[in-house]
Amino acid sequence: MPNLPKVPNPLGQDPYGAFVRSGPGALLAARAGLPRPPRLRRFEPGQELLTGPALVVELAGATRSAQVAGWLREAGARVLDDLAAAGEDRLGAVVVEATGVRRVAELAALREQLAPAFARTAPSGRVVLLTGLPQEFPDPEARAVQRGLEGFARSLGKEARGGTTVNLLRVATGAGTALRSALEFLCSARSAFVDGQPLVVGPGVPVPARERRVAVVTGAAQGIGAACAEVLARSGHHVVCVDVAAAGERLAAVANRVHGSTLHLDVTADDAPARLADHLAVRFDGADVVVHNAGVTRDRSFVKLDAAAWDAVLGVNLLAPLRLTAGLLERTGALAPGARLVCLSSINGVAGAKGQTNYATSKAGLVGMVEALAAPLAERGMAVNAVAPGFVETPMTAAMPPVPREVGRRASSLLQGGLPVDVAEAVAWLAQPDAAGIDGQVLRVCGQSVLGA
Amino acid sequence: MTRRAAIVAGNRTPFVRAGRRYAQVSAQDLLVAALDGLVARCGLAGERLGEVVAGAVLKHSRDLNLTREAVLSTALDAATPAYDVQQACATGLETAVLLANKIALGQVESGIAGGADSASDAPIALDDRLRRVLLDLSRARTPAARLAALSRLRPGQLRPVPPRNAEPRTGLSMGEHAARTAAAWEVSRQAQDELALASHRNLAAAYERGFLDDLLTPYLGVRRDDLLRPDTSLEKLAALPPVFGRDLEQPATMTAGNSTPLTDGAAVVLLASDEWAAQHRLPVLAHLVDAETAAVDHVHGEGLLTAPVWAVPRLLQRNGLTLDDLDVVEVHEAFASTVLATLAAWEDEEFCRDRLGLEKPLGSVDRARLNPVGSSLATGHPFAATGARILATTAKLLAERGGGRALISICAAGGQGIAALVEA
Ligand SMILES: NC(=O)c1ccc[n+]([C@@H]2O[C@H](COP(=O)([O-])OP(=O)(O)OC[C@H]3O[C@@H](n4cnc5c(N)ncnc54)[C@H](O)[C@@H]3O)[C@@H](O)[C@H]2O)c1
Numbered sequence: 001m002p003n004l005p006k007v008p009n010p011l012g013q014d015p016y017g018a019f020v021r022s023g024p025g026a027l028l029a030a031r032a033g034l035p036r037p038p039r040l041r042r043f044e045p046g047q048e049l050l051t052g053p054a055l056v057v058e059l060a061g062a063t064r065s066a067q068v069a070g071w072l073r074e075a076g077a078r079v080l081d082d083l084a085a086a087g088e089d090r091l092g093a094v095v096v097e098a099t100g101v102r103r104v105a106e107l108a109a110l111r112e113q114l115a116p117a118f119a120r121t122a123p124s125g126r127v128v129l130l131t132g133l134p135q136e137f138p139d140p141e142a143r144a145v146q147r148g149l150e151g152f153a154r155s156l157g158k159e160a161r162g163g164t165t166v167n168l169l170r171v172a173t174g175a176g177t178a179l180r181s182a183l184e185f186l187c188s189a190r191s192a193f194v195d196g197q198p199l200v201v202g203p204g205v206p207v208p209a210r211e212r213r214v215a216v217v218t219g220a221a222q223g224i225g226a227a228c229a230e231v232l233a234r235s236g237h238h239v240v241c242v243d244v245a246a247a248g249e250r251l252a253a254v255a256n257r258v259h260g261s262t263l264h265l266d267v268t269a270d271d272a273p274a275r276l277a278d279h280l281a282v283r284f285d286g287a288d289v290v291v292h293n294a295g296v297t298r299d300r301s302f303v304k305l306d307a308a309a310w311d312a313v314l315g316v317n318l319l320a321p322l323r324l325t326a327g328l329l330e331r332t333g334a335l336a337p338g339a340r341l342v343c344l345s346s347i348n349g350v351a352g353a354k355g356q357t358n359y360a361t362s363k364a365g366l367v368g369m370v371e372a373l374a375a376p377l378a379e380r381g382m383a384v385n386a387v388a389p390g391f392v393e394t395p396m397t398a399a400m401p402p403v404p405r406e407v408g409r410r411a412s413s414l415l416q417g418g419l420p421v422d423v424a425e426a427v428a429w430l431a432q433p434d435a436a437g438i439d440g441q442v443l444r445v446c447g448q449s450v451l452g453a
Numbered sequence: 454m455t456r457r458a459a460i461v462a463g464n465r466t467p468f469v470r471a472g473r474r475y476a477q478v479s480a481q482d483l484l485v486a487a488l489d490g491l492v493a494r495c496g497l498a499g500e501r502l503g504e505v506v507a508g509a510v511l512k513h514s515r516d517l518n519l520t521r522e523a524v525l526s527t528a529l530d531a532a533t534p535a536y537d538v539q540q541a542c543a544t545g546l547e548t549a550v551l552l553a554n555k556i557a558l559g560q561v562e563s564g565i566a567g568g569a570d571s572a573s574d575a576p577i578a579l580d581d582r583l584r585r586v587l588l589d590l591s592r593a594r595t596p597a598a599r600l601a602a603l604s605r606l607r608p609g610q611l612r613p614v615p616p617r618n619a620e621p622r623t624g625l626s627m628g629e630h631a632a633r634t635a636a637a638w639e640v641s642r643q644a645q646d647e648l649a650l651a652s653h654r655n656l657a658a659a660y661e662r663g664f665l666d667d668l669l670t671p672y673l674g675v676r677r678d679d680l681l682r683p684d685t686s687l688e689k690l691a692a693l694p695p696v697f698g699r700d701l702e703q704p705a706t707m708t709a710g711n712s713t714p715l716t717d718g719a720a721v722v723l724l725a726s727d728e729w730a731a732q733h734r735l736p737v738l739a740h741l742v743d744a745e746t747a748a749v750d751h752v753h754g755e756g757l758l759t760a761p762v763w764a765v766p767r768l769l770q771r772n773g774l775t776l777d778d779l780d781v782v783e784v785h786e787a788f789a790s791t792v793l794a795t796l797a798a799w800e801d802e803e804f805c806r807d808r809l810g811l812e813k814p815l816g817s818v819d820r821a822r823l824n825p826v827g828s829s830l831a832t833g834h835p836f837a838a839t840g841a842r843i844l845a846t847t848a849k850l851l852a853e854r855g856g857g858r859a860l861i862s863i864c865a866a867g868g869q870g871i872a873a874l875v876e877a
Contacts, residue, residue, distance in 0.1 A: 238496065245663070248670040249486075252493035256528035261496030264666040283734050 013393040014409060017416050037409075037416035038163035040192040041124035043425060045234075049188055050092025052122040053078040053085075057113045061100020064130065064171075068095050071180050072187070083117050090122035093187045096129045098149055099171050102142040110152070118156065125164040126187045129153050130179075133172040133200060150198050157196035157448045158413050165195040165414075165448075174203035178437030185429045193390075193422035195413050196448030204437030207338030207381060214284040214336070215431065216240045216276070218267050218324075219294030221247035223394035224344065226254045227420035228291050231428040233258035237289060240280070242267070267294050267320035273327020281333035288336045289431040290328065292321035292343045292366075297396060299355040310358050317362035322369055325384075340431045341377070341384040343370055344423075347444055350388055351452030363388070367442055374440025383439040387426050390446025391417040414447030458553035458724045459737040460875065463845020464491035465720035466672040468833035469679045471572035475717040478673070480509040481516060483719035483835075484523040484569035490670030491565060491721050495735055498528035503561025505535040506552050507721065508544040508568050510836035510866075513576045523569075541865035542787065543746070544568040545720060545840025546873055550744040552724050562729040566844075567721030568837025574717075583610035620866065622752045627866060628788065632698025632707050634756035635790035638797045642706035645789035646690040649711040649830045651820075652786060656827025657683035664826055664853075668845055680716065680833040711789035716833030720841035722848075738848035739859075739877035743772055751868035758791045760870030761862040762798045766805075766815050768872045769860075776816040780857035781850050783843050784818075786829040787864055795862065825850060839863065844875070851877035 017037045041051065054077045058065045069079045077093070080086055094117045101107060118127065129149055137143040150168055157166035167186045171179055179201045185191050215232040219225040220241035229239040239260035243251045248264055255262045263279055265272055280287045296316045298309035321343055328334040348356055349363020370386045377384050391397060391408040397417065400408070409417040426445045429435060444452075466486050469475045475483065484507055492498055507520040516522070521535040540547045548566035555561045582605070589602040619626045625633075635645075659665060660677060682689075695705030697712065723735075730737050747764035749755035761784075769775060776782070776799070784792045798804050799815035809815070826846060829839060840863055847859045859875040 241493075245666045245669075246671060246676050248490065249672055249674075252490045252670055255493040255496070256489055256498040259496075259498040259528075260493075262490075262493040269663070282736060 013398070014416060016406065017409070035410050035415045037414065038123065038161070040163045040414065040416075041189045042192050042419070042421065043189045047189060049075045049184070050077050050126070051124060052090045052092035053080050054093040054095065054187070055080045055083060055086070055091055055117050057094060057096045057117060059096065059098045059101045059109050060106040061102060062097035063100060065097045068097060068130070068183065071183060075184055077187075083120070086120065091117060091120050091125055092122055093126040093128065094118065094121065095183065095187075096127070099130050099132045101145050101149070102139070104141065104145055107145060107148070121160070121162075121164045123162040123164070124189065124192065125162070127156065127160070127164065127166040128183060128186045129166075129168040131168060131170050133170045136173060153198070154196045154448070160413065163192070163414065165191065167191070167194060167196070168198045170198055170200045172200060172202045175201045176204045176437045177206055177434040178202070178204055181429070181432060181434040182438065190425040190429060192425075193414065193418035193445050193447050194426060194443070195446070197444050199438065199443060200441060202437045202439060204383070204439065206433035206436040209433050210288060210336060213237045213288040214240065214280070214286070215289035215291065216242060216280065216287045217291040217293055218242045220254055221251040223396060224389065224392060224420045224423045225291070225293040227424035228293060228427050229254050229258050229260060231421065231424040232289065232431065233260060235428055235432070238284070240284070240287070242276070243294070267324060268315045272320065273323050276324060277327050277331035277334035280328070280335070281331060286333050286336035286339070287328070288339055290325075290335070290339065290341045291427055292324065292341070294320065295344060297356070297359050299359065301355055302357045305358060313358040314362050317359070318365040318369075321366060325369070325373065335382065337381055338433065338436070339382045340435075341373070341382070342427045342430050343384070343386040345386040345388040345442060347388050347390045347446050347449055347451050350442070350444075353451075370442065371440055378439055383436065385430050385438060385440065386442045387423060387430065388442050388444045388446070389418065389423045390444065390449035390451070392420060392423055393417045394420055411451065412447035412449040416447065418445060418447055456557050456559065456726055457740040457742060458556040459727050459730050460739045460741055460844065460848035461723040461725050461730050461735050461737060462491060462495050463668050463720070463722045463841065463848065464494055465669050465838065465842050465845070466718050467669060467675045467678050468716050468718035468835055468838070469675055470833060471715035471717055473679060474673055474675050475571065476573040478571065479574045480511070480569040480571040480719070481519055481523050481526075483571060483672070483717065484519065484567070484721075485526045486670070486672045487567060487569065487719035487721045488523060488527045488529070488565060491723055492528050493670075494667060495723055495733070499530055501530035501532045503555070503564040504552065505529070505533055505565045506538055506548040507535070507566065508537045508539040508548060508837050509570050510539060510541055510544060511570055511572060511575045512539065539837070540871070541867055541869065542785070542834070542836045542839055543863050543865040543869060543871040544837035545842065546744070546844060546861065546863055546871050547746070547840065549722055549724060549741060549841065549844050550871070550873065553741040556724055556726050563723070563725035565721050565723050567719065567841035569719030570835035570837045571717045572715035572835070580610040580612060582607070586610070620751065620757060626697075627757065628697035628707060628712055630751065630757035631788040631791050632701060632705065634759060634794045635706060635788075636698060636701050636703040637756065638794040640706065640790045640793045640797065642691075642704070644793055645706055645711040646687055648786070648789040648792060649690055650685060650687055652824060652827045652830040653682050653685050654827075655825060656681055656831035659826035664849070668849060678832045680714070681831050685710070707788060707790055711830065713787055713829050713834035716835045718833065718835035718838050720838040720845065722841050722845045738852040739875050741844070742874040742876050743768060744871060744873040745771070746869065746871045748870070749868045755868060756794065757866070757868055758787055758864035758870070759795065759798070760868055761864050761872055762795050763809065764870050764872040765799070765860065765862055766809050766811060768874060769815075772874060774858070774874075776818055778858055779860045780822060780854065781825060781847060781859035782818045782823050783828065783847050783859065783861045784824060785839055785843060785863040786824065787834065789830060791864055840871070844873070847875050848877070851875060
């Protein structure tokens, strides 16, 4: 593996954040009641899973606590028998096994057991709730209780401080390897900017990983795409970095840094699906991972939006992923067995945003594409998901007007914009073979933004 | 049967008129950019290749190891050896021929050939008398000897000597030489302008259809050759004043529009054995089959840029081919008149019989097959880079048409020239 350079320093892009994390800045911000964005722990090679010991909180009817504790131990965590065993230490993670809770009265234990542990979480601590899949419960009280846990998790996320995140896994009957994989991801520093999110863990069998896994990332010359290339290379992929010819210079630098390769391709070109499919079949025996990341914005209020701005955004962001996916599925050998597709949606697509009717249409459209493709792809042993970033510090957001930009940064539980690598970590996790069972979903990487659900 | 070297991929920087966007970069920087783009396209980062061979025509003395130094700045494994070659404008193709021969012999399995030139960053020499003074000064042991050396200094010697674009033995610039050949073959102004126009139109169309997408990587924000004038016309070209041959009896015909200006840029091609290409799952575009170099005595009357007129028939004859067997003919456009004089010579019965020793004229080149995606008049001509640009272009043209045979012909300073056969 090449020695990958470290992610660029976020402070340079967020001067306010840098200032209020400094000594005098912190004092001033505290006095004035200004938001104080915490410094988030991010992945580094060789790093421990957690910053402190882990505690598994067991609610009524729990069946998986021992298994979860075992997984955490195998991942190198120290798992406590009870909170008292923590001594002076702050907790790196608290996992709540709530899949067996069926009665409202049983939820009281949550308050009694989790509250003291939650108060003791370390900076960038992790809270993960395991619940059932509400749809699987015909009993109104059981379903209400399970559904209620989501509201609980989202609220707790908003109360968490110091970069601690709260997420929830809805464990379906027959959930496979993805449960362990998701738990590890959500406990690790790789999920630094994933906060307040529910995710369904379904059944799924990972295909054996090929010796030389191949990932394609469109729009890889900069921003989130370049970060995806780096993280996918870190996890052993040869990355085919795709971007328009005009971005070729930056694209070559990215590809060479990650020991990948470049393909100059406008994803909207008529022959783009055929060219990409050919390239992958001829050069690589197909791709294991496809990341539809190329995207553009042409913000304008709806009545002032011209046809060009509409067509460009819908063409690159929505039509191209649809056409490319169809082209890759059509061509034998373009996709490897067990291939994973990931689309870059956006919380603005989920929640809507002023001046972005075109963009939100395209990004919400991708959610539809993911939903529709999930079943047919699952039949072929493949999976497709969307990652919906919130505010991320990239050339795209650097081009925003200053006020909306600053509002965008602070309007989340983590009080800051994410880094491209945060989105890339989620993409790369969904691409992992053992994430089989996460399918047809939208994973938000938004620091629990106030936008949308 | 020896192995034939496969042409696997090519890459170049956009070419830029000297003194413009690349004014602040060196030939080495340009070569690194071209190499890194090729490495990225083929996924060769960290890979050890058999060798990299390249050169520059305008070369600083500090660049004695230009190619090796460039390789060390690329993403290639530093264990990739390199060497420099220089054969004026033939450099970029001659390097490919040398590498192809090593591949054919089984000495290396893969390598990159090419060249770079920065006319913007051309070396400037010291006045020769000043240089002697300074050398003597450095050898002087006593204060008296130092003083004696210094006393030979004259203000006039402090003027730097820029590189000359003139032939050392004739004192004539390349353009003046070409003007003499054009006059001898009575190449018309109109024909030259038409050739220049076709070059611009063909290159512009090639860009439009994405032909260059996998042959070029933008550099320093430049995305296309800046000499390209998609909207030029015969009227615009006809309006330009002649710049060469103004002292001749015949009317001067060569203008800035039908001559190549000084250009900065770099180009490289990846060559390999078929086995290596297959192992790396890199499709083969074409094979470099054979090559021939020639030289003429331009000091005693031959046209400076006419050596390919001799090289091509020898190459075709050795391979049992005629001009009609060629699907693509790439003739480097140093000057439009050079191309036209070359074609005229091959059509001329007397010349072919008396000078080339052929029983009948070599024949005419079908204009539809000549430089189908434009050539140096539209791209510009960074001397050492041109050969690699043409080789990669030719290989891709053949791959695109699903096979065929192509001829490349490049003239060079010093009365030299090179021709090569490419097959797919
Ligand atoms: N930055 C954010 O805050 C944010 C938030 C939500 C979603 N997203 C989405 O994430 C993705 C990446 O965003 P980013 O901020 O890194 O964007 P960016 O503008 O920094 O990079 C996008 C890349 O896509 C390439 N691209 C554009 N059109 C293309 C085409 N036709 N063919 C091939 N490549 C093309 C561009 O050249 C560029 O390299 C986009 O889909 C974007 O909508 C970003």
